[in-house]
Amino acid sequence: MSPLFTIAAKDTKIMVRDRAALLVMLAMPLGLIFILGSALGNIGEGDSLDTKVAIVNLDEGDTGARFVEGLTSSEDIDAVFNISVREDAEAVRTEVERGDLTAALIVPADLTEKVLADEPVALEVLQDPGSQMSAGIWAGVVRAGVANASAQIIAAHTLQETFAGGAAQGAPSGTVGSPPSAQQIPELAFDAVTVREVEVEIEKQVSMISYYAAAMSGMFLLFGGMFGAFSFVRERREQTLARMMSTPSGKVTIVGGKALGVLLIGALQFIVLYLGTRLLFQVDWGTNVLGVVLVGFAETIAAAGLAMTLAALGRSERAIGGIAPAFIMLFAALGGSMIPAEQLPEWLLPAQVLSPVYWTVDAFLDLMRGATLAAVAPNIAAVLAIGLVLFWFGVWRLRYE
Amino acid sequence: MGTIVEVRGLVKRFGELAAVDDVSFAIEQGEIFGLLGPNGAGKTTTISMVSCLIDPTAGSITVDGNEVATAPGAVKSTLGVVPQEIALYPTLSAQENLAFWGQMYGLSGGALKSAVAEALELAGLADRAKERVEKYSGGMKRRINIAAGILHKPKVLLMDEPTVGIDPQSRNHILETVKQLNAAGMTVLYTSHYMEEVEYLCDRIAIMDHGKIIASGTLNELRDVVGGMDVVDVKVTEVTDCVLDRVREIEGVKQADRTDGAIQVLTPSSGSVLGKLVATLESEGAHVTSITVTEPNLESVFLHLTGKSLRD
Ligand SMILES: Nc1ncnc2c1ncn2[C@@H]1O[C@H](COP(=O)(O)OP(=O)(O)O)[C@@H](O)[C@H]1O
Numbered sequence: 141m142s143p144l145f146t147i148a149a150k151d152t153k154i155m156v157r158d159r160a161a162l163l164v165m166l167a168m169p170l171g172l173i174f175i176l177g178s179a180l181g182n183i184g185e186g187d188s189l190d191t192k193v194a195i196v197n198l199d200e201g202d203t204g205a206r207f208v209e210g211l212t213s214s215e216d217i218d219a220v221f222n223i224s225v226r227e228d229a230e231a232v233r234t235e236v237e238r239g240d241l242t243a244a245l246i247v248p249a250d251l252t253e254k255v256l257a258d259e260p261v262a263l264e265v266l267q268d269p270g271s272q273m274s275a276g277i278w279a280g281v282v283r284a285g286v287a288n289a290s291a292q293i294i295a296a297h298t299l300q301e302t303f304a305g306g307a308a309q310g311a312p313s314g315t316v317g318s319p320p321s322a323q324q325i326p327e328l329a330f331d332a333v334t335v336r337e338v339e340v341e342i343e344k345q346v347s348m349i350s351y352y353a354a355a356m357s358g359m360f361l362l363f364g365g366m367f368g369a370f371s372f373v374r375e376r377r378e379q380t381l382a383r384m385m386s387t388p389s390g391k392v393t394i395v396g397g398k399a400l401g402v403l404l405i406g407a408l409q410f411i412v413l414y415l416g417t418r419l420l421f422q423v424d425w426g427t428n429v430l431g432v433v434l435v436g437f438a439e440t441i442a443a444a445g446l447a448m449t450l451a452a453l454g455r456s457e458r459a460i461g462g463i464a465p466a467f468i469m470l471f472a473a474l475g476g477s478m479i480p481a482e483q484l485p486e487w488l489l490p491a492q493v494l495s496p497v498y499w500t501v502d503a504f505l506d507l508m509r510g511a512t513l514a515a516v517a518p519n520i521a522a523v524l525a526i527g528l529v530l531f532w533f534g535v536w537r538l539r540y541e
Numbered sequence: 542m543g544t545i546v547e548v549r550g551l552v553k554r555f556g557e558l559a560a561v562d563d564v565s566f567a568i569e570q571g572e573i574f575g576l577l578g579p580n581g582a583g584k585t586t587t588i589s590m591v592s593c594l595i596d597p598t599a600g601s602i603t604v605d606g607n608e609v610a611t612a613p614g615a616v617k618s619t620l621g622v623v624p625q626e627i628a629l630y631p632t633l634s635a636q637e638n639l640a641f642w643g644q645m646y647g648l649s650g651g652a653l654k655s656a657v658a659e660a661l662e663l664a665g666l667a668d669r670a671k672e673r674v675e676k677y678s679g680g681m682k683r684r685i686n687i688a689a690g691i692l693h694k695p696k697v698l699l700m701d702e703p704t705v706g707i708d709p710q711s712r713n714h715i716l717e718t719v720k721q722l723n724a725a726g727m728t729v730l731y732t733s734h735y736m737e738e739v740e741y742l743c744d745r746i747a748i749m750d751h752g753k754i755i756a757s758g759t760l761n762e763l764r765d766v767v768g769g770m771d772v773v774d775v776k777v778t779e780v781t782d783c784v785l786d787r788v789r790e791i792e793g794v795k796q797a798d799r800t801d802g803a804i805q806v807l808t809p810s811s812g813s814v815l816g817k818l819v820a821t822l823e824s825e826g827a828h829v830t831s832i833t834v835t836e837p838n839l840e841s842v843f844l845h846l847t848g849k850s851l852r853d
């Protein structure tokens with residue numbers, strides 16, 4: 141075995157026997173995930189009465205405007221829905237996908253034209269038919285609006301419902317080749333208007349416990365860096381570092397071995413956190429296991445970098461024990477480990493990019509919602525970049541005696 | 542038998558302080574070479590330069606034909622190092638510690654296993670090999686600290702105060718171990734501030750003080766520095782400067798110095814001095830509790846050369 145691995149294996153063995161370290165590296169995050177995750181239910185879940193919906197009127201004529209007016213001026217509707225009239229159909233679609241809006245209505249650009257020409261035309265209701273009850277109510281409201289708008293209601297009026305299954309992105313917004321069902325009655329102009337409910341694939345909601353599994357893992361993986369720094373200064377103080385340097389191995393091998401030890405310990409820690417949260421708390425890390433592993437690994441590299449920086453800055457374990465938690469808490473606060481990153485004050489947001497925890501937690505959450513590896517690749521790159529900067533700074537300033 | 546370690550004009554400065562100040566010595570293959578000196582003399586600094594841990598300010602060191610400055614890798618593989626501190630991992634067992642250090646010297650597989658077993662045997666701790674080092678007594682730790690330095694059967698073993706702070710039994714065990722290793726062909730550089738150890742073990746000795754070597758040679762050569770004189774150790778209740786001055790005035794007293802709780806007197810003829818010595822001390826109010834007359838030892842040599850005790 142190369143001295144590099146000999147040193148890393150030795151550090152791992154020592155770490156596994158260190159009860160205090162195990163407490164901080166494993167018991168604390170698991171405990172916090174459990175407490176925070178089970179105390180607070182689900183993020184973004186829960187149907188309030190004040191359901192948020194949006195209307196985008198793209199109609200170039202005035203039919204759309206009148207229709208929208210009809211919906212927004214009704215007090216009954218207003219009591220249940222919080223309606224916003226918007227311009228950007230794509231932005232609204234994204235918000236529905238994210239779950240920020242419960243449902244939306246898109247009025248097509250050619251509504252007036254088609255109505256006058258008595259051709260079939262569809263109003264589009266974006267919603268998640270599976271999970272959100274209020275979304276279904278909204279579709280009903282729109283349908284009723286269409287029905288009211290008709291001068292004469294035909295009893296046999298059938299609503300056509302088209303399901304563009306799984307069309308999350310780039311869903312069609314123009315006409316759809318659906319044959320008009322109740323049609324060709326010239327006087328009943330609005331009868332040709334159908335309501336087409338478009339199933340929007342709403343991003344998977346991340347449960348609170350899953351959120352904290354991501355947040356605490358992203359944060360506590362960095363504590364491997366603190367213990368790595370402890371190990372380095374302890375070896376410096378107890379002269380085992382000097383003894384290693386009196387063996388044929390050079391400084392590069394010794395420092396490399398110490399860093400590799402932090403990686404190995406971080407990998408073991410992450411395996412325990414990943415499996416622990418899955419088995420104990422049924423956390424759903426998503427199906428992209430490779431992505432989760434790579435993000436976790438990148439964060440342990442950041443931890444190894446942090447170990448070097450801390451070992452360079454702190455002369456003693458005591459000093460490092462003082463600065464390391466401060467460093468990590470700051471990274472974690474910026475990264476959304478305490479409260480969701482979006483809820484931080486505006487002026488703090490630019491500093492987020494400096495926090496490896498931010499990129500890691502963001503990537504974990506995306507992967508839980510079903511993101512691809514490509515989607516989180518920038519996060520991985522950012523974490524690695526921060527880790528390398530910390531590593532080089534540390535090695536540059538490291539003292540061996 | 543040629544020279545295996547050669548140190549020439551070695552200097553190490555820490556700022557103003559010359560911790561090692563123009564030190565030269567040569568160690569012959571197969572001998573035990575002693576570096577004797579009080580705390581702060583510069584022994585550890587010298588050993589650290591030989592083992593490539595710190596760079597000399599000036600001078601050169603050759604180990605088995607390799608220059609420390611240009612071929613540290615080759616020098617390090619030739620050397621075994623037993624540091625002054627117990628440089629072991631407390632939460633690992635003795636066996637795990639030894640296996641680690643063996644691997645760091647490139648041992649693996651069966652060779653590692655047998656080297657570890659042999660070293661444990663030598664340390665007399667084979668039966669407690671699986672216990673964590675933190676549970677060991679100071680003496681046992683010292684023995685493992687030594688064992689960790691000899692796993693790869695180095696040609697030259699550097700031992701820096703390997704018996705500091707341990708019980709007499711462990712100390713004897715260690716001294717016997719050093720003899721045993723040397724008998725098996727290992728060259729040893731042994732530093733200590735205990736003159737008995739150096740007297741007992743070493744073929745040749747260099748006495749170091751304030752970064753300089755103030756005397757060197759075999760034990761007999763060093764004794765000659767004191768020149769056929771007797772050493773009289775007088776234990777008294779109280780030693781004042783005034784008493785010391787009065788003793789120095791006695792005829793036949795070459796030198797008188799304070800050691801712990803005693804006065805050490807050098808004299809060519811102890812017989813003629815003893816009576817006057819006791820009378821002088823009693824008249825000064827210093828109560829004599831014991832008197833011993835011995836051959837000069839390294840302590841007296843050091844006292845003679847520096848005017849102070851090794852243990853100060
Ligand atoms: N790294 C260092 N920086 C400054 N002074 C040092 C350093 N190492 C040793 N010294 C000083 O050098 C002198 C010799 O120390 P050392 O070699 O440890 O002596 P010894 O081993 O003989 O007790 C002492 O005065 C010590 O304080």
Ligand SMILES: [Mg+2]
Pocket residue numbers: 581584585586625701702
């Ligand atoms: Mg010393």
